[in-house]
Amino acid sequence: METNSMVEEFMLLANISVAQKIYDEFSECALLRKHPAPPPSNYDILTKAGKSKGLDIHTDSAKALADSLDVAKVDGFPYFNTLLRVLATRCMMQA
Helix, strand or coil: CHHHHHHHHHHHHHHHHHHHHHHHHCCCCCCCCCCCCCCHHHHHHHHHHHHHCCCCCCCCCHHHHHHHHHHCCCCCCCCHHHHHHHHHHHHHCCC
């Protein structure tokens, strides 16, 4: 599971690096795609999972979500944070 997470992180970093390079070199004509924010109802399963362990997951902005996930830890359940992050990613996936 850690290997998959690391590969995903590197893929994301590669995409960010390429997008930045394209924007820096061709800012006048670069076509960069930005996904729209998911509807709030997409996060229902994530917030429900957090509440089941007494955690508030804030989804009003990307920063609020990231901050919530950073502090979402449960004693005796070391993989709960990973579970929440997987759920958060699924909430954002586009068909």
